[in-house]
Amino acid sequence: MTDTLPSRRETLPVPAPRPAVRRGSRRRRAATAGFHTTGILISVAWFLPILIVLITSFRTFDDVAKNGIASIPRTFTFDTYAQAWQQGDLLPALVNSMIVTIPTVVLTLLLAAAAAFGLSRFKIPFRRTILLIMLAGNLLPVQMLLIPVTRITQQIDVYDTLGALIAVQIAFGLGFYTFVLYGFMRSIPHELQEAATLDGAGVGRIFIQVILPLTRPALAALGALSFTWIFNDLLWSITLLQSSEKLPITAAVLSLQGQYVSSWSVIAAATVVAAIPSTIVFLVFQRSFIGGLALGSVK
């Protein structure tokens, strides 16, 4: 353990009152070794599928066909990406995904923040009921809505448009976001709002200049989380969209799989492309993202 001691001192503040336990007993060392062995085994098992797909995506068709997916790669190529990019129309698909995801996330957060603001900061009659009804809407199984929403979009002639997809995703997501933001906004001290009111600020200014900035952590967490949710959705897009040029990346990659059943390296390349945007959001907003996962469920 001597070799790890210096860095250990830097990272871990040693708890002072328990020196007896820390004096490297053999059992403790065995427990540490067991802990890391388990941890490493789990990590390898979890990373391995990702790694295999990543490696496969750079191998030629012949290499995979001859030596199998699990073999050591003998080739390295970018052709798989070129092929997936062209055949799968991945660029337009990525653009479609962004066209749907960004407005959906921004508008849902804005609308949910407005509702949460009204419900949490003012004595609106039946506010608790309104909040719970909104939350209940988000808990409904999506399957209930598929047929009626498809019908409505056909009746008002917006079926097979990205706009319809955005509208549905906003309506469906609102309840949950409102619930989470409500819980967050309620913890903001009332004095701030009262001071602003006395200064003559109207409701709109209080919302935009006082409450919204203070809600930023929750908005960031929900934003990162909902980006991946909307970006990754498959069910609504295959329900409401028909033309292949409008499909977002999830659906496009899935239909590419149908065409290239045996060409695993091309499918792997498309899979990697489809995974990149949400991975970037995750890496950039890692802290918010993990906080967001626990939001609304643990207080």
Next chain:
Amino acid sequence: MTISTPVRGRRRIKVPPPLVFVLVLVPFLIEAVGVFWPAFQGISLSFLRWNGIGPATSVGVQNYTDLFSDPIFLTALKNTAIWIVLFGGISFLAGLGVALLFQSERRGVAIYRTALFLPIVFSLVVTALIWGAFFQPNGVLNNVLDAVGLHDWTRVWLGDSDTALYAVIVAALWREIGYVMVLFIAGLKALDPSVQEAARMDGASAWQRFRFVTLPQLRSVTMVVISVLLIDSLRSFDIVWAMTGGGPYHSTELLSTYMFSTAFSSHALGYASAIAVVIFVLAIAVIISYLVRALSEEKES
């Protein structure tokens, strides 16, 4: 609005400005039009026979009675039950296990946690494709089995009615366990460490501390995790659709996939709506308990 009035009294009388109602009502109406109105339509559609083009005929509860003599529906119902037990149950136990293992900050733990929850950011389609490469006839699993001399064990995992459902569940678990772990770690971190310490002082073993101290304290998180897993199980669609499409021979059919293909391939809209209502009825107990919890927590604070 005079400054001298006591704050509490003033608030009770004060009617919020009209803009506040607009801020609340606009989102509420969007949800009402986009969610509640279609949901009610979905219920009424379930009493019709309709292909979406011709005239609809009212058939009363016949769609529902037909369901129970429909072997595919019964398979889907059984598979959904298996899904809840295996996907939900294993996610719960494994998620709790890794949360307990990786709850405290120590060397290396950040990497282990990242490995477990990285799959959450991938779409279920990406997950399906990753695991497709694993379970394919020429995939990783068969390659490995061949290499270690277990050729007899190789099979077309996703094309075999006996194994397809379990193969899909493995893929779904890979993505869910990390999520459950995050929920439990957040819950564990909120616990008061002095209670643990007191139990330790009293000579409680690690198992006793877990069983009689940690677990009861985690109760509300546990309820949330169970609700999330039940709702997720009933909603599960993408991963099955992307890996098997419900086949082979409906062996991986869940209520959600059967509802989808009934609606959009067979165009039996009334019948599909009835399946959707069954999913709703199964979910309703969970939804209500979740709401009751949300309400009581709301009142508490």
